[in-house]
Amino acid sequence: MADPTLEDERSPVRWVSRLLPALPPLVWMTAILLGGSRLQWNDYWFMVDRTFTENGLIDLGGLFTFQNEHPIVLPQLVYWLNAQLTGGSNLALGVFVVALVAAQIAVVARFVPEEDWRRAGPFVLVAAAGALLFARQGLHNFWLAMSGTAWLLANLLVLAAVLARVRGRVGPAIGLGVAASMTYGTGLMVWPALLVTGMVQDRRRRPEPSVLAATVLVALAYVALRDPVPDAGSPGLWQWVRATMRIGGSVIAGSLGASEIVGAVVVVAGLVLCVLAVRSARPELVPWVGVFTFALGSCVLIARSRFLWVVYFGHQSRYASLSALLLLSAAALAAALFRFRLAALAPLA
DSSP: OOOOOOOOOOOOHHHHHGGGHHHHHHHHHHHHHHTTTOOHHHHHHTTHHHHHHHTTOOOOHHSEEEEEEEOOOHHHHHHHHHHHHHHSSSHHHHHHHHHHHHHHHHHHHTTTTGGGGGSSSHHHHHHHHHHHHHHOOOOOOOHHHHHHHHHHHHHHHHHHHHHHTTTTTHHHHHHHHHHHHHOOOOOOOGGHHHHHHHHHHOOOOOOOOOHHHHHHHHHHHHHHHOOOOOOOOOHHHHHHHHHHHHHTTTTTTHHHHHHHHHHHHHHHHHHHHHHHHHTTTTTHHHHHHHHHHHHOOOOOOOOHTHHHHHHOOOOOGGGHHHHHHHHHHHHHHHHHHHHHHHHGGGGOO
């Protein structure tokens, strides 16, 4: 006889109802982007000659060329499909990007154990995920959808990889990690996330050999295939740290100084919470440690590779998705650890 709990968990109606708290920001962002332009942003056109052949077919070799140090194989494939199906409409691509974020929220909901859905906490988490991932600070990725296709597809694949690893599916996790690495440069941070997730999940001090081998192979392929770029200057350590914090706090702070302060608080608190999560040995905390590792690593990476952009242009809306995942993972860890602490103290009251 089928397990009724399992059948209930797989019910599409039940899962749609669990995602309803994220619906208002989703509708709000969709309305904004549909009021935009059908014309694609300028970066889109730089890739047309590499993605399309002269007769409009796809150039498979061109898919594997880099754009600004980024491997964007899967986004270019989406751009080609968008051109075939909608004439290259930026609005249609924007709707696709909204669907990517909706899928991210669905994966986040899967991080929550089934028994926890009897409480209000998971619904608050979904609402927070919707508010952060659809925040107006990240409008660039929706309004200029070719950018969001790369950034947010990479984020989705990373979240899916972490979920697969938490559920013990190492092979699919590695496959999703490779796909994330082929989507955007920040997708490379899936490998630290998977290594940390595996070590915490299995309570081991050494990285998982298969994931470590995949990490090395992807890194070697990236170094071998990427285009040489001119030296844009390297930030000092303190400048690098400040830029990282600025990106980390950008989703909720308006000024540059405030974003650095918020970012510093979130990063320090998040690191402490990750340590507490590891010590608690509670499996429901493991995916959030992985997500925090990815988000922080991506902020560090962007702060280094896009340092001049962060310094001279301040907030970059396209980076808000990383800040959102950083804050969301830290908040989820804090809420869960606080609840566990209250539960432990209840018998003493």
